[in-house]
Amino acid sequence: MPNALVVADxxxxxxxxxxxxxxxxxxxxxxxxxxxxxxxxxxxxADVLVVDTDxxxxxxxxxxxxxxxxxxxxxxxxxxxxxxxxxxxxxVAEVDAAVAAAGADxxxxxPAFPATGRTTEDGRHLVDGTxxxxxxxxxxxxxxxxxxxxxxxxxxxxxxxxxAVGADTVADRLAALAADDRPALAICDAHTxxxxxxxxxxxxxxxxxxxxxxxxxLAAHVAVPGEAAAAADPRTDxxxxxxVLGVVGSVNERTLAQLAAVDGAAVVRLDxxxxxxxxxxxxxxxxxTLTTLLDxxxxxxxxxxxxxxxxxxxxxxxxxVDAVAADRIATALAAAARATVDGAAPGVLxxxxxxxxxxxxxxxxxxxxxxxxxxxxxxxxxxxxxTGPAAGTRVVxxxxxFGGERVILNCxxxxxx
Numbered sequence: 001m002p003n004a005l006v007v008a009d010x011x012x013x014x015x016x017x018x019x020x021x022x023x024x025x026x027x028x029x030x031x032x033x034x035x036x037x038x039x040x041x042x043x044x045x046a047d048v049l050v051v052d053t054d055x056x057x058x059x060x061x062x063x064x065x066x067x068x069x070x071x072x073x074x075x076x077x078x079x080x081x082x083x084x085x086x087x088x089x090x091x092v093a094e095v096d097a098a099v100a101a102a103g104a105d106x107x108x109x110x111p112a113f114p115a116t117g118r119t120t121e122d123g124r125h126l127v128d129g130t131x132x133x134x135x136x137x138x139x140x141x142x143x144x145x146x147x148x149x150x151x152x153x154x155x156x157x158x159x160x161x162x163x164a165v166g167a168d169t170v171a172d173r174l175a176a177l178a179a180d181d182r183p184a185l186a187i188c189d190a191h192t193x194x195x196x197x198x199x200x201x202x203x204x205x206x207x208x209x210x211x212x213x214x215x216x217x218l219a220a221h222v223a224v225p226g227e228a229a230a231a232a233d234p235r236t237d238x239x240x241x242x243x244v245l246g247v248v249g250s251v252n253e254r255t256l257a258q259l260a261a262v263d264g265a266a267v268v269r270l271d272x273x274x275x276x277x278x279x280x281x282x283x284x285x286x287x288x289t290l291t292t293l294l295d296x297x298x299x300x301x302x303x304x305x306x307x308x309x310x311x312x313x314x315x316x317x318x319x320x321v322d323a324v325a326a327d328r329i330a331t332a333l334a335a336a337a338r339a340t341v342d343g344a345a346p347g348v349l350x351x352x353x354x355x356x357x358x359x360x361x362x363x364x365x366x367x368x369x370x371x372x373x374x375x376x377x378x379x380x381x382x383x384x385x386x387t388g389p390a391a392g393t394r395v396v397x398x399x400x401x402f403g404g405e406r407v408i409l410n411c412x413x414x415x416x417x
Contacts, residue, residue, distance in 0.1 A: 002049040003226040005076035006219070007067055007098060009089045010354035011361070012399040013215070014052040015371070017082040019381035020219030021048045022371035026228055030369045030383065032361060033066065047228050049074055050082075054358055056089035063090035064097035071101035077225040078212070079104070083111050085118040085215035086127060086137040086401060092150050095213055099153060099183050104211035106178040107153070108203040109144070112190040113217035115378045116402040119191035120144060123157060136253075137401065144187045153183050160189040163198055170202025178208050190217075197221040216379060243294035244415045245346040246301035246408070247337050249330060249356020250400025251311050258408040259306060266297055266412075268336075270304040272314035275332035276325055283335025290336065291344040298416050300346075301408075302336045304329045326355060334359035341390055348415045352398040352408065364390045376411045379403070 004021065008014035014030050022028040027047035033054055051070040055063035071079060081098040083091050099107050112120045117128040124142045127135040131142035141147040148155045156177040162169050170188075177186045190196045196214075200221035203210045212222050248259055259267070268289050275282045286302055293300035305311050311325075318325035337360045340346065351357035361367070365388030374382045380398045385391050396415060398407070 002047065002074060002076045004048045004078040004080065004224045005071065005074050006048065006050040006080045006082055007070045007094075008050060008052050008082035009056040009063065009084070009094060010054065011052050011358040012352075012354040012397045013082050013084060014050045015369075015381045015383065015397045016216035016379050016399065017080070017219045018048065018050040018371050019373070019375060020216055020222075021224060022373040022381070023220070023375070025373065026224050028371040029386065030371065032358065032367045033070065048224060049076070052358070055094065056084070056354070058090065060090045060093035064093045067094045067097040068101040071098060078222070080212045080214070080219060080222060081107075082219070083213055083215060085111055085113040085116060085217070086132060086135070087111060087125065087139050087147065088137060092148055095185070096152050098213070099185075099211055102211050103209060104183055105208040106174060106183060106206075107185045107211040107213050108174065108188065108199065109148070109185055109213040110188040110190050110196060110199050110218045111144075111213070111215050112196060113215045113379070114190070114192055114196070115217065118215065118217070120189045121191050122160060123187070123189065148185055148187060151185055153185050154180070155185045155187060158186055158188040158199070160191075163189055163195045167198045167201035167205065170198055171205045174203060174206050175208070178206075193217070193220070242298065243344070243346045244299045244348045244350055244412055245290065245294065245337065245340055245344075246299070246350040246412060247333050247352070247356060247360055248301060248303040248408070249333055249351075249353030249359075251305045252400040254403065255352060255400045255408075256305065256307060257405050258403060259301070259303060261406050261409045262301055262412065266293060266299050267301045267303065267306070268293070269306055269310070270302065270332055270336065272304045272310045272329065273317035275304045276314050276317035276323060276328040277321060279328045279332035280335045283332040283337075284339045286336045287339035287343055290340040294340070294344045294346055299412050300340070301412070302333060304332060330356045330359040334363035338363040341393070346393075348394040348396060350396045350398075350411060350415060353400045357397050361385070361395075364388055366390055369395060376414050377403070377407060380407070380411055
């Protein structure tokens, strides 16, 4: 039985939230959900278990069922529902499901991640100072109380003034919000890490069953109950493995700008239309070039989009074959990665874009990763594959929608050092 359970809706979020615990010395395993998780059969003792339900793009009812299954299957002393820091996905349905499954008295909701520019101020959620609804992430609401209006539970707010005073004042406010006989959601302002720490400390001091709800920011401040359990490390013998293989699947404008900063000679672009029409063959065909680059340059990056025209080409091809472009592209990139790993055994995989990162790990038969507690940059955590034929390979993940224009290049440089 794990001391803490984190339930995330995508892989990169699972990694960066788990990192908040791993960097403080807790043993953290990230497990890919199969959609029907069996009883807990972790490869080692579980201190913090992070389950990726891969439910961000599912229907709300399907996503809620997946969250409830994860909580029911892996009972833990503390439950943390990871949500996207820009509130993408089935946030309200998944939070409600977690509240019910965990039997919580109160959900303490703080999606802020100040280190990546996500803050909540005066009740509004912001991205680099821009209200969420105006930041291009598809959200229709910036005010969190309005965003959570569809919840089955009453919604209250812990404002900036309360959080700024400190943990004791936060605790008093949380206790007041939970005074009724039914669970409630407490939406918390936070625009600094100190304020997230006050929220976590205040929530831990109240005499209530609390469900924590946040992104990677809050996770760095939530204490795990119980003694830390040591887990066996995956194989770490990297003899014969070298180089960094990057797989860039996000088509977020930030990611495309970051990719443009990488030396084009190290980038292999799959033809997007071909990748949609025949993803497996298109991906495998790129492996020889990727292997050569790894041998000669120590790095290779595969993508199917270097600009908006590539995205449009993929969408047109998908319409012709009645397919979902993103799914076909993910399959192609995963096939390229698998064939390259089989032939060249790179020492590090750098994966950006949650869906593609998951597809790559699925192609490698890697359903569990062990986090190291190390990171390459803020919000870019490191782990090792714990299961499957690529066990021991280092894996670094980055979500698509954050970071400066040189973050991918800087990560490749750091990993290749």
